[in-house]
Amino acid sequence: MLDQKNFTKYLDRHEIDAAVQNLAAQINRDYENKSIVLVGVLKGAVLIMADLIRHLTVPTEVEFVRLSSYGKARTSSGTVTLLKDIQADIRNKHVLIIEEIIDSGRTLKFLYERLKAAGPASVEIVTLLDKESKRVVDVPVKYVGRTIEDQFLVGYGLDLEEYNRNLPDIYYLKYPN
Numbered sequence: 140m141l142d143q144k145n146f147t148k149y150l151d152r153h154e155i156d157a158a159v160q161n162l163a164a165q166i167n168r169d170y171e172n173k174s175i176v177l178v179g180v181l182k183g184a185v186l187i188m189a190d191l192i193r194h195l196t197v198p199t200e201v202e203f204v205r206l207s208s209y210g211k212a213r214t215s216s217g218t219v220t221l222l223k224d225i226q227a228d229i230r231n232k233h234v235l236i237i238e239e240i241i242d243s244g245r246t247l248k249f250l251y252e253r254l255k256a257a258g259p260a261s262v263e264i265v266t267l268l269d270k271e272s273k274r275v276v277d278v279p280v281k282y283v284g285r286t287i288e289d290q291f292l293v294g295y296g297l298d299l300e301e302y303n304r305n306l307p308d309i310y311y312l313k314y315p316n
């Protein structure tokens with residue numbers, strides 16, 4: 140665990156909740172009279188998935204994938220592999236990928252292309268946080284909770300070496316190294 144004095148609060152739980160409710164309202168409006176398959180990206184998206192689905196009024200299936208992660212490094216490696224696939228048949232269905240944060244976009248690009256290849260009616264991306272300035276590959280992100288600066292964040296699903304996902308608020312690290 141990191142020294143707590145290096146953690147500075149970045150978004151508190153009420154701000155996160157407001158952003159999630161706002162995303163849900165957009166989705167409820169855009170997918171009215173449709174049903175959707177949500178695909179959460181393990182492990183970080185577990186918290187936003189749990190909170191978002193409680194605000195959705197459209198018929199919803201919940202799936203998860205797990206992709207190779209940063210491991211113990213803090214920058215993405217460029218190679219992404221699938222560790223756990225979805226179970227549902229998404230052919231002709233509306234798919235929404237649920238992420239907690241996008242950085243280089245490599246993880247999402249890989250998943251987006253893979254899901255598209257399965258013949259869904261549509262695939263869109265939802266993310267709570269977007270480090271837009273860090274994008275290396277182009278990926279169409281339709282629903283963004285907040286566009287943020289390049290900062291290393293923990294809490295609300297975001298981890299540092301697997302710890303701190305459980306924090307209800309989001310913090311940035313003053314001295315990440």
Ligand code: IMP
Nearest residue numbers: 215241242243244245246291292297298
């Ligand atoms: P990308 O492939 O570079 O876009 O990386 C996306 C993934 O890296 C996210 O799904 C997170 O798991 C992780 N990640 C990116 N930025 C942060 C951060 O600030 N804190 C913790 N994890 C992060």
Ligand code: MG
Nearest residue numbers: 180183184239
């Ligand atoms: Mg993630």
